Amino acid sequence: MKGFTRVALSLLMLATALSACSGDGDGLTLYSGRAEVQVKPILEDFRKATGIKVSARYGASAELAAQIAEEGGGSRADVFWAQDAGALGAVDEAGLFGPAPASVSSVVDQKFRAPDDNWVGVSGRARVVVYDPRKVPAGELPDSVFALTDPKWKGRIGLAPTNGSFQSFVTAMLITVGEPRTRSWLQGIKANDPKTYPSNDLIVKAANGGQVDLGLVNHYYLFQLQSEIGPDKVIARNHYTAGTDPGALVNVAGVGILKSSKHQADAARFMEYLLSEPAQRHFADRNFEYPLRPGVPTAAGLPPLQSGQGPAINLGDLADLDQTLELLRQTGLL
Amino acid sequence: MAGAVAAAALLPVAYLLVRAGGGGWSAIADTLFLDRTGRLLVRSLSLAAAVSLASAVIGIALAWLTVRCDLPGRRMWRVVVALPLAVPSYVAAFAFVSNVPTLTGFLPTFAVLTLLSYPYVFLPVAAVLERVDPALEEAARSLGDGPATAFRRVTLRQVRPAAATGSLLVCLYVLSDFGAVSILRFDSFTRVIYQSYQSSFDRRPAAILGCLLLAFTLGILAAEARTRGRGRYYAAGRGAQRRPSLISLGRLRWVAVALPVAVVVLGLAVPLATTLRWLAESVQASVDLGRIGRAGGATALASVLGAGVTALAAIPVALLAARSRSRLAGVIERSAFVGHALPGVVVALSLVFFTVRFMNPLYQRLPVLIFAYLVLFLPLAVSSVYGSALQAPPVLDDVARSLGKRPREVFRTITAPLLAPGVAAGAALVFLTCLKELPATLLLGPTGFETLSTRVWSATQAGAFGDAALPALLLVAAGVLPTWLLTRRGRTTVS
Numbered sequence: 001m002k003g004f005t006r007v008a009l010s011l012l013m014l015a016t017a018l019s020a021c022s023g024d025g026d027g028l029t030l031y032s033g034r035a036e037v038q039v040k041p042i043l044e045d046f047r048k049a050t051g052i053k054v055s056a057r058y059g060a061s062a063e064l065a066a067q068i069a070e071e072g073g074g075s076r077a078d079v080f081w082a083q084d085a086g087a088l089g090a091v092d093e094a095g096l097f098g099p100a101p102a103s104v105s106s107v108v109d110q111k112f113r114a115p116d117d118n119w120v121g122v123s124g125r126a127r128v129v130v131y132d133p134r135k136v137p138a139g140e141l142p143d144s145v146f147a148l149t150d151p152k153w154k155g156r157i158g159l160a161p162t163n164g165s166f167q168s169f170v171t172a173m174l175i176t177v178g179e180p181r182t183r184s185w186l187q188g189i190k191a192n193d194p195k196t197y198p199s200n201d202l203i204v205k206a207a208n209g210g211q212v213d214l215g216l217v218n219h220y221y222l223f224q225l226q227s228e229i230g231p232d233k234v235i236a237r238n239h240y241t242a243g244t245d246p247g248a249l250v251n252v253a254g255v256g257i258l259k260s261s262k263h264q265a266d267a268a269r270f271m272e273y274l275l276s277e278p279a280q281r282h283f284a285d286r287n288f289e290y291p292l293r294p295g296v297p298t299a300a301g302l303p304p305l306q307s308g309q310g311p312a313i314n315l316g317d318l319a320d321l322d323q324t325l326e327l328l329r330q331t332g333l334l
Numbered sequence: 335m336a337g338a339v340a341a342a343a344l345l346p347v348a349y350l351l352v353r354a355g356g357g358g359w360s361a362i363a364d365t366l367f368l369d370r371t372g373r374l375l376v377r378s379l380s381l382a383a384a385v386s387l388a389s390a391v392i393g394i395a396l397a398w399l400t401v402r403c404d405l406p407g408r409r410m411w412r413v414v415v416a417l418p419l420a421v422p423s424y425v426a427a428f429a430f431v432s433n434v435p436t437l438t439g440f441l442p443t444f445a446v447l448t449l450l451s452y453p454y455v456f457l458p459v460a461a462v463l464e465r466v467d468p469a470l471e472e473a474a475r476s477l478g479d480g481p482a483t484a485f486r487r488v489t490l491r492q493v494r495p496a497a498a499t500g501s502l503l504v505c506l507y508v509l510s511d512f513g514a515v516s517i518l519r520f521d522s523f524t525r526v527i528y529q530s531y532q533s534s535f536d537r538r539p540a541a542i543l544g545c546l547l548l549a550f551t552l553g554i555l556a557a558e559a560r561t562r563g564r565g566r567y568y569a570a571g572r573g574a575q576r577r578p579s580l581i582s583l584g585r586l587r588w589v590a591v592a593l594p595v596a597v598v599v600l601g602l603a604v605p606l607a608t609t610l611r612w613l614a615e616s617v618q619a620s621v622d623l624g625r626i627g628r629a630g631g632a633t634a635l636a637s638v639l640g641a642g643v644t645a646l647a648a649i650p651v652a653l654l655a656a657r658s659r660s661r662l663a664g665v666i667e668r669s670a671f672v673g674h675a676l677p678g679v680v681v682a683l684s685l686v687f688f689t690v691r692f693m694n695p696l697y698q699r700l701p702v703l704i705f706a707y708l709v710l711f712l713p714l715a716v717s718s719v720y721g722s723a724l725q726a727p728p729v730l731d732d733v734a735r736s737l738g739k740r741p742r743e744v745f746r747t748i749t750a751p752l753l754a755p756g757v758a759a760g761a762a763l764v765f766l767t768c769l770k771e772l773p774a775t776l777l778l779g780p781t782g783f784e785t786l787s788t789r790v791w792s793a794t795q796a797g798a799f800g801d802a803a804l805p806a807l808l809l810v811a812a813g814v815l816p817t818w819l820l821t822r823r824g825r826t827t828v829s
Contacts, residue, residue, distance in 0.1 A: 029781060035796035055781045058792055062532040063679055067777055069537065070683050074690045076698055076781070162519060164532065196438070198431055198517050206435065228616055228798070325529065329370070
């Protein structure tokens, strides 16, 4: 048993040594709430362009925000790249972000960055209605999500009420049209007997497979499905509701630099890189996201962002979901 | 020594109290008295009770069939039926949902969690059955009991402590699970905890709810302790133990084999076949074997260390609990169970809190991750070792001491060999569970440290489900070796 202990201890020491070797060194440490496939190629391009190595830790945006808050001033992170503006707003509210460089914040439309410029959106996604053209002719598509409470849509709608992007959209509705109207919309949707799914991609698959006629999702899941199974097998299409409809919400993935970072200059260069033309093209062409640098084209087949598309709100306010969740529960959707 | 281990296991509690206390009583009351909080607690507890019960039935039945009966292919089943433990609950749940999107609510969640957690009962019970002295059962038979009565009166009683602690582990695991409940949309208590991180980015409500979960865990632990009773579980007579003869099931064995077939098909084959189908359907999946290999190596390193360290730490705790009837011994053993009932993200955040403040150089280094595994999975090892410790007659130690052996020598020559099967079973159980661990690995692993379970997670997160297939298969494959070694070990020590 003693020999056993000795073996275990020496293994542990070996492991410590190994993990110390692979440690941070000079490069930047990124906490990424975005998936690795979306982040890694960018980090490699950045290293080629600047010689700065970025080591990334991946996690869910909300949990990484909690981790950064728990680390307080002692965070290992230099940069936080979050999937949604809410997580960035939370870290900013905890006072842990320093200001973004002016060269970055001046590029991005002010509706896609923090009011105090401490975080900046780098790529956008729009809420859309995905539909099955075999079941819904183009002329019947709704101009606004508010039309979906019409009884003619009964049993035909797909939703992901537990999904963060659906909840952000409901929050945006709450902010723009107020509680009574949001509540009656949710009640109307519930009365229409929607099919609920755990995630957006399953709704898109369901619309493509004929299980639902239309669904509320983010725009890029359709394009993801096209690359996953081949474009010729994808019949479903995206439909954009008009103007400032909450159903046309544009949310962003964005970055902020930690105040406690000892690599402020490199972190600023990284942020600049994310808004540079090559990186923005990458987001557009590979992830089918909306580039937020003016002048960079969207992917083929994706209509560009309209000025004034979606409701006019401060995206950081989407952090507070308490009332949204309460409403979703009261109306029986959650 | 046992005290130090218990103190380590209680770190998350200290963290929860610090966080929950921060807002004063009104914040605490606001969170606790939401009508939803109580309702969800009841839902979670009923789910946990149902899954524990079903796991106990399936686990005991499978252990008995594979260890004591002439089940066709029993040695193979002995290994294979333990493997669903290595399947992450979110993978299994997602596989079922992607096949049948309408699966939602209590029954599917119950079924998926039972299929993945009965090995918590199966492994320790099988280990005990390997070592049950057949003389006891034969004595009962010779005194006129039929095989069924002898099984009930003797064998079942022997496995009762192992089965009870196994079900306790299942119960605590279900309380802490987030993967299956979130994907199958069963509104449970853990979901509220996660949602309070996600919805308000405020760690205080989550901590208050964590404390509440903790209070109920302590209640469950106390209740389980009462069921243990005061019996002796070792043979008092002289003589060497023999290998028990196999019970012949006759034609019934072809019916009996349906049970392992069913649980393995549902718990193992369906999830894995579904990931393989994703791989086949995917036109973009890239198979980077070198990378998967490295992730496999990292998983093996972390899981072997986690299993070894945790199993060793469990020895003093389990020995103390088995030998001492003092109240303190009970408290120490019970505290080892606390970490298992808390959602992984809570335990991980508590270690973030402590390491950043008090052991900063070790933060996000492997030793802290191993320590997190210890806190999370200590009860798996403790319960296993405890089962063996109960079967080891303390009188042997006393005899050796009276013959002039030093305590250390007694431990090495007498106690350790008797505990070995329990330690091995505990290590295997921890190993299988470490393989799939996700929240602590993500928050506390070294930067760039990639395991099979983080690979599976990042693939599913990006919607690239095809990429999840190979790491998921490898996860299960990695579970084969320890389970196989474990069953071999069982046979050699008994003969």
